[in-house]
Amino acid sequence: MSTIFPRVGKKSLGYNVTQVEAFLAAARRAYDQPDAHDDGGDVVSGPDGDSGVTGESSRGEETAAPERTERTDSAKRTDGTDTTLTAEGIRHTAFSMHKGGYSPEHVDAALERLEDAFAARERDQATQTGSEQDWTKAAESTAEVLVARLSRAPGHRFTRTSVLAVGYKRVDVDRLANKLVKYFQDGRELTVDEVRTAVFRPERGGYREAQVDLVLDSVVDVMLAVR
Numbered sequence: 001m002s003t004i005f006p007r008v009g010k011k012s013l014g015y016n017v018t019q020v021e022a023f024l025a026a027a028r029r030a031y032d033q034p035d036a037h038d039d040g041g042d043v044v045s046g047p048d049g050d051s052g053v054t055g056e057s058s059r060g061e062e063t064a065a066p067e068r069t070e071r072t073d074s075a076k077r078t079d080g081t082d083t084t085l086t087a088e089g090i091r092h093t094a095f096s097m098h099k100g101g102y103s104p105e106h107v108d109a110a111l112e113r114l115e116d117a118f119a120a121r122e123r124d125q126a127t128q129t130g131s132e133q134d135w136t137k138a139a140e141s142t143a144e145v146l147v148a149r150l151s152r153a154p155g156h157r158f159t160r161t162s163v164l165a166v167g168y169k170r171v172d173v174d175r176l177a178n179k180l181v182k183y184f185q186d187g188r189e190l191t192v193d194e195v196r197t198a199v200f201r202p203e204r205g206g207y208r209e210a211q212v213d214l215v216l217d218s219v220v221d222v223m224l225a226v227r
Contacts, residue, residue: 005020005102005103005106005107005110006102006103006106007100007101007102007103008099008100008101008102008103008104009100010099010100011099011100012099012100013097013098013099013101014097014098014099014100014101014102014103014104015095015096015097015098015101015102015103015104015107016095016096016097016098016101016102017098017101017102019095019096020095020101020102020107023093023095026085027085027090027114030084030085031085031117031118031121085118086118086122087115087116087118087119087122087221087224088217088221090111090114090115090118091111091115091217091220092217093111095107112192112193112196115224116192116224119224119225120224123225136226138225139222139225139226142218142221142222143184143222146180146184146215146218146219146222147180147181147184147185149215150177150178150180150181150184150215151181154170154171154174155170155174157173157174157177157207158173158207158208158211158212158215159207159208159211160205160206160207160208161204161205161206161207161208162205163204163205164204165204165205166202166203166204166206167202167203167204167205167206167207167208167209168200168201168202168203168206168207168208168209168212169200169201169202169203169206169207170203170206170207172200172201173200173206173207173212176195176198176200179194180195180219190223192220192223192224195216195219195220195223196220198216200212
């Protein structure tokens with residue numbers, strides 16, 4: 001594996017090196033399959049510019065950012081090596097934490113670029129078998145459902161945990177929901193990274209984490225589909 005990410009300190013926790021490299025090798029095999037329709041470029045690059053997962057299409061505009069799974073303290077990346085990888089699958093890939101492992105910040109940034117590349121390829125393949133208009137209509141339909149959810153009254157947009165359980169702080173989630181509604185309805189500028197890296201404070205009786213994460217995953221799917 002030619003991609004070498006910086007490592008955390010020997011006493012600090014980072015992503016399992018073996019799992020990361022196994023996943024990237026599997027991702028490369030999946031991306032290089034004959035049915036890929038590419039147009040040139042590296043998909044995942046290490047800090048020294050070497051490419052570890054190289055295809056012929058890239059959307060490497062992402063920069064290093066906090067991992068999206070920061071919203072849930074228990075979320076760690078676990079190895080997945082399915083050769084039928086999709087953009088959504090990459091987003092949910094997780095690795096276990098080991099002392100002295102790869103820097104999560106650098107690996108997450110690379111996986112976000114990889115997700116972008118797979119999303120672009122999936123869109124190309126879908127429009128070749130259907131039409132750009134059909135693809136756009138499907139994304140718009142999903143966006144309408146999301147806006148209906150995100151437009152609910154503040155404090156009532158998602159199911160809440162019990163008063164004894166911890167969830168996402170409602171005011172934090174509602175603030176992002178307001179931005180998303182303006183993005184979908186008014187074209188307000190908002191990046192995929194802002195959704196991916198959103199972090200919410202914990203709160204007893206807050207919004208259920210799984211439900212919020214599921215909706216935000218759908219938001220990312222739509223944003224990647226239409227850009």
